[in-house]
Amino acid sequence: MTGSWRLFLLCGLLQGAGCQTGTNKVLFATNVMPAIGSCVTVPCHFTLEKRFEEDLIPECKPIWRKGNKGPVLPNLTKESTGGMSVTFRGNLTAYDCTTTFYNVDNGSYYFRLECPNKLQWNFVDEPLTIQFKGDLPAPLLTHPKEQVVEGTLVELGCSAPSPCHPHPTIVTWTPTLGLSTQLQRDNEVTSTLTFTASHRYHGNNVSCTAIYFKQSQGKNVTISRSYQLSISFSPRNTSVSGSPCHPAREGGCLNLTCTSHANPPVSEFTWYRIHGERILQIGNGSALSIQLFNTNNWFFCEVLNGIGTEKSNVYKIDIQGIYSTCWQKSLSNDHQIRFF
Incomplete structure (x- = not known):
């Protein structure tokens, strides 16, 4: 691939960045604003005049200075624990000048090809221009805007800055409810x-945690956001x-309560009252007071919300003189009934 063709592709990818073929330009974000204490990797590309294309060879060296005539920043193969330095990560013959900056401060930094x-x-x-902002931010957690119904797939997203490529930010989920994937981009x-x-899972909190490496402290820092x-x-x-009215006897009353868990x-x-093989509707509401008979004191409730319905267990009370014995059975397993 010729240098001119590479420049054409580069300019096509960087539309709006002022890229023109046949000019010497370096292209990166106008202002880089990393968090305090973090190293920062800056994606960087450049273009050259046509007369220089054949001179861009593997022996060329990248140089960074703080200030136009300031000191040259050491280009280290390993990160530095003290003092301003850089690690060059690009490929000059591919017009890539991507660089990681360590221990730098606010100011303007200039690129030179030698x-x-x-x-x-x-x-x-x-x-x-590097201008440090506040401390490391909490991750951004995104969630569905529509109602989530049981049985459907749910997708939660979590994003966080990852300014330093040698120490990429790691994102974790708590609890781990399913499959998680992670993508590093720029x-x-x-x-x-x-x-x-x-x-x-209803009502539970899900936390997204960003694990940052803070170079100034030489350790990881974790920041979470919950949903x-x-x-x-x-x-x-x-x-x-149920609780019988006092005293519990035939002709007396029974207080029934229906409870359910739903959202x-x-x-x-x-x-409903079960009367032989018939089902009789006898009332509405979460609580009901009914008259007791010597027989047919079998009851159950049915509940409804916007998602579905469910029937309760069967509740039976036996009348024995002025005393009562209360017990419950499963509607589906213990009583064969027909609905009319």
């Missing part, structure tokens, strides 16, 4: 957590409880 021929050029018109890391919605899950599900664990909450409660 080759063992006539190509020795200071890119003085396009300085890199100076940002993004993680996606995918799981199947369950009523067991409370809201899962819609049909009624579950529906049951009936959204139950909107309709319907009560």
